[in-house]
Amino acid sequence: MKPYPWSWVLAWAAAAIANAQTNRVNIVFCFADDWGRHAGAYAALDPKPTFNSLLRTPVMDRMAREGVLFRHAFVPAPSCTPCRSAILSGRYFFQTGRGAILRGAVWDPAIPSYPLLLRDAGYHIGKAYKVWSPGTPADAPYGGQTYAYERRGRRFNQFSQSATKLVRSGRTFEEAKQEILEEVRANFRDFLADRKPGQPFCYWFGPTLTHRPYEKGSGQALWGIQPDQLRGLMPSFLPDVPEVRSDLADYMGEIQAWDAGVGIIVEELERAGELDRTLLVISGDHGMPGVPRGKCNLYDFGCAVALIVRGPGVRGGRVVDDFVNLMDLAPTFLEAAGLPPAPGMTARSFWNVLMSDRSGLVDTSRTWVVVGRERHVDIARDGWLPYPHRAIRTREFLYVRNFAPDRWPMGSPGALEAGVLPSQNELEHDTYVAFADMDASPTKAWLVLHGTEAQWKWYWDLAFAKRPAEELYDLRKDPDQVHNIAEDAEYAQVKRELASRLMSILTQANDPRVIGDGATFDRPPFTDPTQPPRIFAPRSQAPAP
Numbered sequence: 007m008k009p010y011p012w013s014w015v016l017a018w019a020a021a022a023i024a025n026a027q028t029n030r031v032n033i034v035f036c037f038a039d040d041w042g043r044h045a046g047a048y049a050a051l052d053p054k055p056t057f058n059s060l061l062r063t064p065v066m067d068r069m070a071r072e073g074v075l076f077r078h079a080f081v082p083a084p085s086c087t088p089c090r091s092a093i094l095s096g097r098y099f100f101q102t103g104r105g106a107i108l109r110g111a112v113w114d115p116a117i118p119s120y121p122l123l124l125r126d127a128g129y130h131i132g133k134a135y136k137v138w139s140p141g142t143p144a145d146a147p148y149g150g151q152t153y154a155y156e157r158r159g160r161r162f163n164q165f166s167q168s169a170t171k172l173v174r175s176g177r178t179f180e181e182a183k184q185e186i187l188e189e190v191r192a193n194f195r196d197f198l199a200d201r202k203p204g205q206p207f208c209y210w211f212g213p214t215l216t217h218r219p220y221e222k223g224s225g226q227a228l229w230g231i232q233p234d235q236l237r238g239l240m241p242s243f244l245p246d247v248p249e250v251r252s253d254l255a256d257y258m259g260e261i262q263a264w265d266a267g268v269g270i271i272v273e274e275l276e277r278a279g280e281l282d283r284t285l286l287v288i289s290g291d292h293g294m295p296g297v298p299r300g301k302c303n304l305y306d307f308g309c310a311v312a313l314i315v316r317g318p319g320v321r322g323g324r325v326v327d328d329f330v331n332l333m334d335l336a337p338t339f340l341e342a343a344g345l346p347p348a349p350g351m352t353a354r355s356f357w358n359v360l361m362s363d364r365s366g367l368v369d370t371s372r373t374w375v376v377v378g379r380e381r382h383v384d385i386a387r388d389g390w391l392p393y394p395h396r397a398i399r400t401r402e403f404l405y406v407r408n409f410a411p412d413r414w415p416m417g418s419p420g421a422l423e424a425g426v427l428p429s430q431n432e433l434e435h436d437t438y439v440a441f442a443d444m445d446a447s448p449t450k451a452w453l454v455l456h457g458t459e460a461q462w463k464w465y466w467d468l469a470f471a472k473r474p475a476e477e478l479y480d481l482r483k484d485p486d487q488v489h490n491i492a493e494d495a496e497y498a499q500v501k502r503e504l505a506s507r508l509m510s511i512l513t514q515a516n517d518p519r520v521i522g523d524g525a526t527f528d529r530p531p532f533t534d535p536t537q538p539p540r541i542f543a544p545r546s547q548a549p550a551p
Contacts, residue, residue, distance in 0.1 A: 030206040031318055031342050032284040033124070035335070036271060037210065038264050039086060039136055039217040040301060041290030043310045045261070047075055051325065053485045057239045057254060060231065062262055065269035066288055066314055071323060073286070073316030074360060078329045080375045080399060084292035084301055084308040085382045087111045087139040089332070093291075094119040094138065094147040096336030096351035100378065100517045100527075107392070107532055109384035111140045118348035119147035120336040124208045127345055130201035133210040134193050135163055148210070155197040159189030163214045165263040166221035166256065169228055179228050183266065190270045198278055206343070211271055216260045218295050218445045219435070225255030229262055241307060242486045243299045243468050245452065250297075253448040257294055285317035285342050289332060296447025298469035302382050302416065304397040304406050305479075305487045309377045317342075321363040328359050328372035329399070352515055374400045376511050380519070380527045386417030386442040390533040393417075393443065394519050398508040404487055405504035406477035409519060416470050417442035422454075430455060441470050476501065 047070035049058040082092035083099040083106075091105030092098060095117050099105070104112040125131045132155045137148045161168040165186060172182035194209070201207050225231040233251035244250050268288060275281040293308040295301040300308050313330060316322065337347040337355035347355065359368045367373070377399065381392035393416075394409040408415070420440035421428045428439045433451035437444075444450050450469075457466025468488060478492040478501050491497050509520060518526035526532070 029283070030129075030344060032206050032280055033129075033208040033339050033342065034271060034275070034284050034286050035208075035210050035212075035339075036268050036286070036288045037212045038290045039212065039214040040292060040295045041216040041261060041264060041312065042293035042300070042307065043079075043312050044258075044294075045070075045265070045312050045314075047071075047314070048312065051075075051077055055239055056241070057236055057258060060235055060239065061258055063265040065265050065272060066312070069268075069272070069286065069288060069316045070314045073314060073320055073322050074324045074326050076313035076315070076330055077325060077327050078375075078399075078401070079289065079311050079313030080309045080329070080331055080377055081292045081311055082331055082333045082377060083379050084303060084377070085379055086136075086291050088379065089291045090138050091147075092331075092333040092353075093335055094121070096120065096333055096347065096353040098333065098352055098376070098378075098515050098517070100380070100519065101350070101352060101515065104531060106527070107381045107384075108139060109381070109390075110531070113138065113140075113146045117147075117350065120339050120348075121148050121153075121208055121210070123340060123345065123348060124343055125149070127343060128205065129343070130197075130205045130207040131209070132197040132200070132207070133212065134190075134197075135160065136212040136214050137210050155193045155200075158192035158196065159186075161186050162190050162263075162267055165213075165215040166224035166228065166260060167219075169263075170221045170224060173228070183263070187266060187270050190267050191274060194271055194274050198274065198280075208339070211267070213264065213267060215263055215267075216257065216290070218447055220256040220260055222256065222434075222448065223252065225252070225257070225259035229259040231255040231258050241299070243307070243465065243488050244297060244449070245456075245462060245465050247452065249452045250449045253296075254294075283318055285315070285320070285339070287335065288312065288314040291332075296445040297449045298444075298453070298465065299487070301445065302379060302443045304377055304379065304395055305404065306399075306485075307487075309397075309399070315360060317360070320360045324363075324365045326359060326365060327367045327401075328356065328369050329375045329401075330356055330359075330372065331375045331377070374398055374507075376508065378517075378519075381532065383417060383437070383442040384534075385438065385537065387413060388418070389535040390537055392527050392532070394527060396508060396512060396517070396519065398504055398511070400504070402481055403500060403504060404477075404479045404481060405501065405508060406473075407505065407508060408473050408475050408477070409524070411473055411475045413472070414441070414470070415473055416444045419470075428454070444469070476505070478504070 045063045045066045046061045047067045081089045083089045085108050087108040088099035088106050091102040103114045121131050132153045134155050169182040233255045236251040290311045293300040299305045333353040334356050337353050338357050341355045341357040362368045378396035384390045393413050397406040422440050430451045432439045433454050434448050435446050437446040456462045476492040477490045479487040512520045
């Protein structure tokens, strides 16, 4: 392990000692897997009617009223491990070594992570459920299972499946819901009980219920969400058909369960008299999985997320337009605790935005974010090759640079390349059967099985087809980001300016994809050229159209 620079260690230790006896803020981070920018509080901010208007999220709506609702929050990468590596370290995902990929990720112990820095400064730290995808060995960013508070149960992680099982055993849905939520409560109470008197705490609440799979039909069966109510409320890149509407309703049910889980955390903070001493942050690690333009994509449905912040000194009732990359949370949490940023952090604290009393754009330098991805699933392409792309998002435009346009963005067609059309069941449950960078789902199944029909081919192309080297979207005219205008002469100057800004930012940040030969992520240890793609053998042997 490389030692931290001594000058920084001394400065950081002095700050920690100076703050040791002060009434420091607690930090609770509620972070849902695969939850995008979806909550009732966002309905009024949407440029057109969306399914947010049907969501019932009373807890998060209350936190938004009492705190700050961010309109432009984005993940650093729309894949869980690189996103979380960036958040924990306060760096761009491509600055985290093997933390920049999902499968095969290894945490570099020389990279400071904010939870362990807070622990070293006297905080009681703990977590429930998912923090860093490859697990938590001793050198991982949350320091191993020592800090896990999950012994009362983990059923909340698969809420729809757990609740459906209880309902089938004879309980009412309300009884089932409360039984599962009591596990959340008991885990958090265990965490609070372990702290020393007056000790500040840092807790990561990271359930995976909004990650697939969902119990099919649970949105309607458990929550009463009628799929037909979604007619006309879905983004234009999702086919407005019964199968997709039902799939989205199931996702919405999990979001409402997530809201109830956050409610338990809020209740327990209030019971302990700590809510008003706690910086409560609510967000998610990327957009909806298993759908076009969502998870693993650099469009808003994949990268834009909810961000709600409530806490001491945070003036409530504000909607803020500042752009925030979630990697900015690490230095923000440290500043809230009275600590300096760690060496190597390229993220910027937005504590000044939280401490302001203004709405709209508070910090005039916060008008853009840069996002990107390399590899999600290891065997999505020959030799574990990634799909390298980066993007810059401003208020008016999204510019995407695809560095390897000859590769399939969602992974190779898999079984389809072998001339075999998988069954609906396989496409709903086996992510790897085709286009492995899109999670298995009813929506994916519908698209694969209907995409060759003329009326639906446009949707198939948006989801799976190869993409040009450059994409540009005018968000004023095209908020769903489906009409690429990169070759439109009218936007030539805009494209040049955004491309130049993006490459300048990536170069300054030493992105391996743009410095040197740019092939770092195409070689071991990030890839394994000896590994062929998985050999698919679907049970359905009907020839692919």
